[in-house]
Amino acid sequence: MVDLSTVFTGLRFENPFLLASAPPTESEHNILRAYEAGWGGVVTKTIGLHPVVNVAGPKTKFIRADNSGTRVSMLKRPDTTLMASWNWELISDKPMDWWLPRIASIKRTWPDRILVASIMAGSGSDKELANWQTLVGGVQDAGADAIELNFSCPHMDRVDMGANVGKDPVLCSVSTQAVKAVAKVPVWVKLTPATANIVEEAEATFRGGADAIVSSNTFPSIPPFDPDTLDPEVNVDGYVSSGGMGGPAILPLSLAKMAQMTQAFPDREFSGIGGISTFEHALSYFLLGCGTVQVATAAMLDHAIGPNVIRNLTEGLAAFLKRNADRGWTSLEDFRGLRRDRIVAQSAIRRPDAAGYHGGYEEDAEGYAAPDLAKV
Secondary structure, three states: OOOOOEEEOOEEEOOOEEEOOOHHHHOHHHHHHHHHHOOOEEEOOOEOOOOOOOOOOOOEEEEEEEOOOOOEEOOOOOOEEEEEEEEOOOOOOOOHHHHHHHHHHHHHHOOOOEEEEEEOOOOOOHHHHHHHHHHHHHHHHHOOOEEEEEEOOOOOOOOOOOHHHHOOHHHHHHHHHHHHOOOOOOEEEEEOOOOOOHHHHHHHHHHOOOOEEEEOOOEEEOOOEOOOOOOEOOOEOOEOOOEEEEOHHHHHHHHHHHHHHHHHOOOOEEEEEOOOOOHHHHHHHHHHOOOEEEEOHHHHOOOOOOHHHHHHHHHHHHHHHHHOHHHOOOOHHHOOOOOHHHOOOHHHOOOOOHHHOOOOOOOOOOOOOOOOOOOO
């Protein structure tokens, strides 16, 4: 017998697959449909206290590559393959007072499914830290099972919000501490991948008390320019700002970020996100040590809430466990993190002749420090 359920940050999930915070999860109707489709959990669109007005143009577009060439464009064309999503939508434009009764209603309807409330405030003052606590109190009292802190939105103007928090270890730690001071449910932190060494932000976040880290959110990006009009392919009055790129193209990038963190903190909990549309994609995150994964782009392309995607994921996990029954595997926990140790430094990769290789250093060269041969 295989068991698709898992326990993550003390919460029992029917399966380890979650619908990520994205435009479709701003709708109560869509969240209920997602549970009906079989998702183990849903993360709401990010809830804030500050007024939000989104751009006067398309908020989400998809990037396609020609099958027979190298052109990459957002324009719909025949004989192309979707490679990424792109959006510059901000957090939910609906206020907390709109969200709280809906969170309560969703939990009454599906009390056994996990609902995670994504929230965001600023981090530049005691007032903003108090805003985090106000949001926490509201969503957990309404029935949210866990809270996801958005330290990752790639297109916030404020220097103390979104990815600008996730790039600053001090803000990561301080903001998480403020939340943990009042939280009665598990606290997950969604970190931006747009940082030099994500391990530093992860360490600061765990030091602040985070129960888990989610990564990666979308990568900062701008659309291509149209060769005929010379305008960005997505624009308002000819102008565009940086948005977030997700979907298949970021799978290898997100896996690299996740590998850094799970190796640095092998005993902590992580939720993988970025480029997942099939079980094989999710498996890569599980093998690195993730206890859950989250899906956005693939679900948006599949009736907004991904009924076919979640079926593929759950059937894929069940089939994988059955194929490996002779190993005694009956659940995710039996193989989680199994290949984390396969990610090594360049110097640890075998050479045809390693005798003259010194980790990139020149032996006895003037001005170079002696290599640490034990590490090489």
